[in-house]
Amino acid sequence: MASDRIFGLFTLITAVAYIAAATQIQTNFFSGEFLPKLFPLLIGGVAALCSLTIMFRPDPDPEWPASRTWVSMGIAVVVLAVYAVLLTPLGFIAPTIFAAGILSYQISNRAGVSALAGVGLSLGLFVLFKFALGLGNIVAYRIPTPEKLWNAISILIPFVGH
Template sequence: MSDRIFGGIGLMLSLLYIWRATLIPDSFMSDAVGPRAFPYGIAAVMALASIWFLIKPDPEPEWPRLGRLAEIGFAALVMIAYAQLLPELGFVISTAFAAAYLTWRLGSSPLQSVLIGVGTSLGIYAIFHLVLGLSLARGPLGF
């Protein structure tokens, strides 16, 4: 079933791709092929592969239970929040939070998580910023 859904999504994706490709404007300079032909070919391959999934799906993969799925969703959300807050809060603070969350969810106890989070953040800061001179996001406190 998963493969059938996947095939359906793939088919929609390829149709969407073809539609967006038809919208590519022509340019005043053009070659014999133009900017649309190759994308059409790609979409055709994708559509054929997707139809194949619909006709002949693989055995069902082992999906995680709902709780674990939410786990992955939350981790992604934390990463998104991290990406947004990085320029605001600076590297050290936001990284400490994100790393602490991830290690907590991977099985550290709460106290350990805080220590590992702070340690990870300071360790990366020391190695990459202080030793290697990489510019990391600066927060209001200057680090």
């Protein structure tokens, strides 16, 4: 019940914001005054209606995970985000060992096998992508300058990155 109400409220606010943004869409002579706004406005309207329906006729709550699991899923998100920005400055192998290892640990809860899984996956996938499939922009490793590393990490920090 409560989850659906919160979800409905959240999507309702998003839908209203979307409608507000749609009225502000810039137009010019070629597009006409109204046509670029029409479809976004329709979508926002339907979404708002659906949100109201979800709020007033909620389904039973799903089973949410325990707080410990939330923490490990949060860590997984951070790991994936860091992996995403480090893939370019550090190359493939090192970030992949780190990311695959941690993700593996979060599923298995065993440190030893996870470390092995990380190393194995990293090297195995690198060979597969680079030599079997020949994907061009996968680089084994790069040694970045501290400045480049900071630039990459700072992407993830709000208001600092670019």
